[in-house]
Amino acid sequence: MLTHNSYFEGRVQSVGFERNGRKHTAGVIDAGEYHFGTGAAERMTVVSGELSIRVDGTADFHRYPAGTSFEVPASSGFDVRAAAPAAYLCEFL
Amino acid sequence: MLTHNSYFEGRVQSVGFERNGRKHTAGVIDAGEYHFGTGAAERMTVVSGELSIRVDGTADFHRYPAGTSFEVPASSGFDVRAAAPAAYLCEFL
Numbered sequence: 258m259l260t261h262n263s264y265f266e267g268r269v270q271s272v273g274f275e276r277n278g279r280k281h282t283a284g285v286i287d288a289g290e291y292h293f294g295t296g297a298a299e300r301m302t303v304v305s306g307e308l309s310i311r312v313d314g315t316a317d318f319h320r321y322p323a324g325t326s327f328e329v330p331a332s333s334g335f336d337v338r339a340a341a342p343a344a345y346l347c348e349f350l
Numbered sequence: 351m352l353t354h355n356s357y358f359e360g361r362v363q364s365v366g367f368e369r370n371g372r373k374h375t376a377g378v379i380d381a382g383e384y385h386f387g388t389g390a391a392e393r394m395t396v397v398s399g400e401l402s403i404r405v406d407g408t409a410d411f412h413r414y415p416a417g418t419s420f421e422v423p424a425s426s427g428f429d430v431r432a433a434a435p436a437a438y439l440c441e442f443l
Contacts, residue, residue, distance in 0.1 A: 304395070
């Protein structure tokens with residue numbers, strides 16, 4: 258059973274799925290800057306384009322090009338900047 | 351501007367975007383077997399899980415695990431089998 262998720266007036270959208278009991282989403286972040294909160298910890302892998310990320314409580318943005326990933330602790334959050342639309346895979350840990 | 355696409359009663363869903371003038375989709379294929387036709391040629395990259403693919407006019411299915419990709423000619427198509435939900439990136443060539 259897939260789900261469709263839409264945030265920020267459709268500027269971030271994803272498709273949710275579950276495999277081996279673990280939740281995942283595959284989605285796209287349109288150009289812009291956004292903040293997301295986390296419930297469970299997440300691993301985000303950039304699969305197309307590039308994202309800049311600042312995890313809550315840290316000082317600087319870091320660039321994550323396609324093929325790289327970052328993790329965000331549970332009950333935290335992160336700012337994400339995209340200069341152009343970028344696709345990602347999110348795994349809930 | 352992102353778009354949401356849904357096929358096969360929601361069992362295949364994707365989010366469409368454009369970057370550098372090229373169309374892409376990031377999506378998920380639920381467990382099952384489906385046939386897709388192509389307009390433009392496509393490069394499909396499996397980003398999570400595994401897909402088995404038979405391009406139209408060829409005899410056999412081939413397995414594509416996460417991290418691998420295949421291309422489908424324009425004005426053609428392919429059968430895709432997923433034993434479990436799998437995520438992909440599609441680039442229109």
